[in-house]
Amino acid sequence: MRNFLALLPLVAFVLWLVGFRRSAAMAGIWSAALCAALAVGAFDYPVDASSVLGPLAEALFACATIVWIIFPALGIYEFQKDTGATQTIGRWLAGVSGKPQVQALLIAWFFGLFLESAAGFGAAIGNIITPHNIVAGAATVGAVGRKGEVLRQTLPVCAIYAAVGGLLLFALGHLL
Template sequence: MLRAASPYLVLVLLVLGTRLIPPVADALGSVVVEWETGLGFSGSVQPLSHPAMLLTVAFAARAVLQRTSGRDAAHAIVTATRQLGPVLVALVAMITIARTMSHAGMTNELAFAAAGIRAAWPLLSPAVGAFGTFVTGSATASNVLFTELQATTARAAELPTLPLLGAQGFGASAGNIICPHNIVAAVATVGLTGQEGRVLRSIFPLAALYVTLGGLLAFAFAQWLG
């Protein structure tokens, strides 16, 4: 049993070690690969602390600790790579749409239009956070896009800021369960590629209920603190 669990134990240790031990985190994070397309798009990645690297090391540890033959390891790599093909196409499409909306200002325009409801804004604050995660594929990106909007709206409507910022983070986290990016990755993991629409339809009502309850809670806090 211990041998079977070894890859997961290695992965947990790697995650904890690369995040919680400052010298290790600093050393790994010092290696940065940056790029720029020349069209205003740029990015960077820290390859040594990236989850992909940690998963690769965990896979190698599994092969060593479980004494997997080179042939079996190669077969696993080839099989996984073939399964990633359709997933990669879908993920690139989703990310392209999200980045286009972000750089074109479309996402912000939609959110600013919704901010006109003023006093009732706390009810929709989590929905904006969830929307941001839905289109960007990341709760962090949603917070980057809309945190300033939430704070500005709070000041303009003379509402307490903290409940709206909390609602933004809450909604952004809730949006992960309906984010196409995450659904595509999840169904591929369990061998259900092609069932993304069915999965989204089944979990959307739950996400809507979750966001609604968060909005009611944010509204109650805003009224209490206001």
């Protein structure tokens, strides 16, 4: 029963996001509140200053890490815009393909590579790239406003991938 309670915030997040069509920020806030309530109510998490401030400090550190990656990228973007390099890149993209779908996929791909190189090898940049690529892909195939439908179609595949990956990690962890 406790395992199902532990999954409840994730299920609630997807339900609020897809089922009730709430924004990711609101779904995240409500899921975090549900997670905190379950931690205290069902898992006997202590409610003292260090137990509450520790996770908040960790969340702040995670946000600072993301800002540490994005802020220099925005600075380089502004530099490129001021020097005219953005127009040069635009002309190059127009020369590669006249299709906006191909151009959007190239931009999404190179944006991910740029952030990975700016952050350094091994950074958890996938947390930033994945939502960006979903938005870029949805815009290129005309799925804007239908992200919930796209998520419903891709969620089973992601769940299978996570289950297989989890089983492999579990098996390798016990074999090594």
